[in-house]
Amino acid sequence: MEKKGSKSLGKKPKPARMKDGTDPVKNFEKWKKKYNKTKARVKSERRREKKPEWQVEKEQIDRLVSRYADINPKDAVKFSDFPLSKKTLLGLQEAQYRQPTEIQRQTIGFALRGKDVLGAAKTGSGKTLAFLIPMLECLYRHQWSSMDGLGALIISPTRELAYQTFEVLRKVGKNHEFSAGLVIGGKDLKTESERIHQTNIVICTPGRLLQHMDQTACFTASDLLMLVLDEADRILDLGFSDTLNAIVENLPPSRQTLLFSATQTRSVKDLARLSLRDPEYVWVHEKARFSTPATLEQNYTVCELQHKVNLLFSFIRSHLKKKVIVFFACCKEVQYLFRASAASDAGGSRPCFHAEESEGYRRAWSEGDRKLRRDEFGVRDAGAIGRTLLTPRTKRAARIECKLSEVVLEDAETRNIQIRAGDGENGRSRRRDGENSKEVGSRRAEHLLQSRSEKEQWSNAIQLLQGQEKVGERGAPSTTITMSEASEIKNTLKRTETSSCADLGKLQFSAGLVIGGKDLKTESERIHQTNIVICTPGRLLQHMDQTACFTASDLLMLVLDEADRILDLGFSDTLNAIVENLPPSRQTLLFSATQTRSVKPGPAQSEGPGARFSTPATLEQNYTVCELQHKVNLLFSFIRSHLKKKVIVFFACCKEVQYLFRALLRVDLEGSFESVLPPQTRRSSDSKVFCRLRPGVPLTLKCVCVLFQSVLRLRPGVPVLALHGKQQQMKRVEVYNDFVRKQNAVLFATDIAARGLDFPAVNWVLQFDCPEDADTYIHRVGRTARYKEGGEALLLLLPSEEKNMVQLLQDKKVPINTSRSELRVCDFSKL
Numbered sequence: 001m002e003k004k005g006s007k008s009l010g011k012k013p014k015p016a017r018m019k020d021g022t023d024p025v026k027n028f029e030k031w032k033k034k035y036n037k038t039k040a041r042v043k044s045e046r047r048r049e050k051k052p053e054w055q056v057e058k059e060q061i062d063r064l065v066s067r068y069a070d071i072n073p074k075d076a077v078k079f080s081d082f083p084l085s086k087k088t089l090l091g092l093q094e095a096q097y098r099q100p101t102e103i104q105r106q107t108i109g110f111a112l113r114g115k116d117v118l119g120a121a122k123t124g125s126g127k128t129l130a131f132l133i134p135m136l137e138c139l140y141r142h143q144w145s146s147m148d149g150l151g152a153l154i155i156s157p158t159r160e161l162a163y164q165t166f167e168v169l170r171k172v173g174k175n176h177e178f179s180a181g182l183v184i185g186g187k188d189l190k191t192e193s194e195r196i197h198q199t200n201i202v203i204c205t206p207g208r209l210l211q212h213m214d215q216t217a218c219f220t221a222s223d224l225l226m227l228v229l230d231e232a233d234r235i236l237d238l239g240f241s242d243t244l245n246a247i248v249e250n251l252p253p254s255r256q257t258l259l260f261s262a263t264q265t266r267s268v269k270d271l272a273r274l275s276l277r278d279p280e281y282v283w284v285h286e287k288a289r290f291s292t293p294a295t296l297e298q299n300y301t302v303c304e305l306q307h308k309v310n311l312l313f314s315f316i317r318s319h320l321k322k323k324v325i326v327f328f329a330c331c332k333e334v335q336y337l338f339r340a341s342a343a344s345d346a347g348g349s350r351p352c353f354h355a356e357e358s359e360g361y362r363r364a365w366s367e368g369d370r371k372l373r374r375d376e377f378g379v380r381d382a383g384a385i386g387r388t389l390l391t392p393r394t395k396r397a398a399r400i401e402c403k404l405s406e407v408v409l410e411d412a413e414t415r416n417i418q419i420r421a422g423d424g425e426n427g428r429s430r431r432r433d434g435e436n437s438k439e440v441g442s443r444r445a446e447h448l449l450q451s452r453s454e455k456e457q458w459s460n461a462i463q464l465l466q467g468q469e470k471v472g473e474r475g476a477p478s479t480t481i482t483m484s485e486a487s488e489i490k491n492t493l494k495r496t497e498t499s500s501c502a503d504l505g506k507l508q509f510s511a512g513l514v515i516g517g518k519d520l521k522t523e524s525e526r527i528h529q530t531n532i533v534i535c536t537p538g539r540l541l542q543h544m545d546q547t548a549c550f551t552a553s554d555l556l557m558l559v560l561d562e563a564d565r566i567l568d569l570g571f572s573d574t575l576n577a578i579v580e581n582l583p584p585s586r587q588t589l590l591f592s593a594t595q596t597r598s599v600k601p602g603p604a605q606s607e608g609p610g611a612r613f614s615t616p617a618t619l620e621q622n623y624t625v626c627e628l629q630h631k632v633n634l635l636f637s638f639i640r641s642h643l644k645k646k647v648i649v650f651f652a653c654c655k656e657v658q659y660l661f662r663a664l665l666r667v668d669l670e671g672s673f674e675s676v677l678p679p680q681t682r683r684s685s686d687s688k689v690f691c692r693l694r695p696g697v698p699l700t701l702k703c704v705c706v707l708f709q710s711v712l713r714l715r716p717g718v719p720v721l722a723l724h725g726k727q728q729q730m731k732r733v734e735v736y737n738d739f740v741r742k743q744n745a746v747l748f749a750t751d752i753a754a755r756g757l758d759f760p761a762v763n764w765v766l767q768f769d770c771p772e773d774a775d776t777y778i779h780r781v782g783r784t785a786r787y788k789e790g791g792e793a794l795l796l797l798l799p800s801e802e803k804n805m806v807q808l809l810q811d812k813k814v815p816i817n818t819s820r821s822e823l824r825v826c827d828f829s830k831l
């Protein structure tokens, strides 16, 4: 080498020559021409050789797939250590996900290789990405496009969780070209149907998916590549069982299935249902000492039922600067306590209205309250209450109905206080005459059927609403349903227009015609805001089945026009199904102009007071209710009968609550109150049971009073939100987003928020009611202490619940301690 180099050092370098021996410098123009020619030739050759994009992508995919076998979870420190597509990696990077969590590290490899996976990891450990990443890769690997239809299906137990997963997918998968859709109840079915067959990734709740499978002609899942069950054990449990079985029947067995949950199922039966093939079990924290995050501090405290509300409100007051989730057992509890705590200025100086109440309603009630406050409570109040709650017109309606009148004071959300007034004067006098109540009932009903004109039935309905000062605020659900044969509808409406339209206009009741042959979608959009629904049975049932936001649970009055025809066999099934959805407390009017004497008992209608005033049983009930009137003056008759209905009413706290509370204070709670309890309750020898919030949890009257007192004294000054299944979907999304955004807030929720929802920076989880099982407990407390954050949880137990629950939690490896009692409990009842 040296020799060569040393030789060349001394020599002059030869000038560069072209092939033909010419000097490029001297013949530059010629050289340049030739160079350009060659360059153009090479370029065109390359262009000819260039591969189509799909082929390049295919090669990339092949390269990635060839690396799948070498995936070693232990070596994967960053996401880029996995053989993932550039698009996914970019999405992860943009969403600030750099390092995989343990569950992601361990499952991504298996899932990429096409294995079925059962993944379990503690709450907040990142299971969502653990299935979203392989899912995106799976579709990418198959070069899936919108033409290919459904490729991946993610089933979530709640709409909120589906929504959240969808949002994560949007972030992480935004560089891919797949289409994704959120298919949950409460949205427009028709619009969904038009798009669902072009959607590659569907994130859904089980019910809605099945609805599409049944009803959307062009929707098919026959090419599905991947099925994901998020919160799998919840979806596999009995509540969803039939729906899931039906869904799985429509899916190809060749699909890949991923199941994720913090409390995973190991049931062979469950897995067989999903036809999992040789699944990989990934239990990230199986060997961990505890099944809940180590950063989560957990306590429980035992308290008596009547102290629970005090404790709750004390807790809220001492954590005003924190972000807290409070879990309750049922929607009703959430609704009630939410409204109770929303009465933040309930000390008596200001009306405590909920934000959603209409202005008209607020005005009406604050005026009513001023009037009441001027009076002393006592006998004189009876008149006041009578005037407020039972207007002369309503009284007339009550008399007309003879056996039962139902007077309902509505707050804006139409779920407040019901007063079951006793029968009218006629009923009482007849009873005094010693007549059998059954006879009275049937005779009165028959008389009613014979004598009422259709015009009167309308004015009845409107007067009832008017008497209750129920203003047709936006969003108020149906309060009256009039069912009629289709042929009668036009006439009925015409009558409404001529006889009662002015009333309707003045009172702002909204009325709607719900019959076949009209656009279901438009109807669906409005029906939940319609106060008076005039319908045919079939169409109504269709809405009950399909229109998510439509509920008749607050229905005041059901009118069957041409009752004999509707009750006959042709409509029997439909009517049975409809009646199942109506509250038993409604008032029912049957009218028949032509066949009054042949009105049949009709199909099975719901039991309970007021369900069917023409039947003897119902009449008996009403008499029992009326007995109250013999014992106390009108005021307390009303209040007591009102209190009897508090099972429903107690879950609200507006101006009416204050008003009733004052009345309640005058009642000897321990002593004479038994007389106002419903007869069934008294018979059950449990005289203190006032209502049941849920089976097994009695709410004693005393407790209810304490609760009211708490309501009146509470000034939490903290944003309180409520999330539960009875809310409209829009509201739920709003609450969800609100709570995500807020720095400090209290969310009252049912178990729809227990699973999967990823609220950032929650400090406390308080469980007002004992969870059903340890799994539920684990999911609930998992809303805090998420992904390396800290948090605290408090569980309230009844003495009878303590032993079992603590044992259950210990069996499930939950490190729960007795509270160190750092809570300062205020006794509101003594204030």
Ligand SMILES: Nc1ncnc2c1ncn2[C@@H]1O[C@H](COP(=O)(O)OP(=O)(O)OP(=O)(O)O)[C@@H](O)[C@H]1O
Pocket (backbone or CB within 6 Å): 096, 097, 098, 099, 100, 101, 104, 121, 122, 123, 124, 125, 126, 127, 128, 129, 261, 262, 755, 756, 757, 758, 782, 783, 786, 787
């Ligand atoms: N690799 C990651 N890097 C950083 N943050 C992550 C990562 N994976 C997940 N997270 C974050 O951790 C939080 C919890 O994630 P995720 O909701 O997927 O948990 P989960 O295991 O599904 O919880 P749950 O059992 O309650 O449903 C989210 O805020 C998410 O953004």
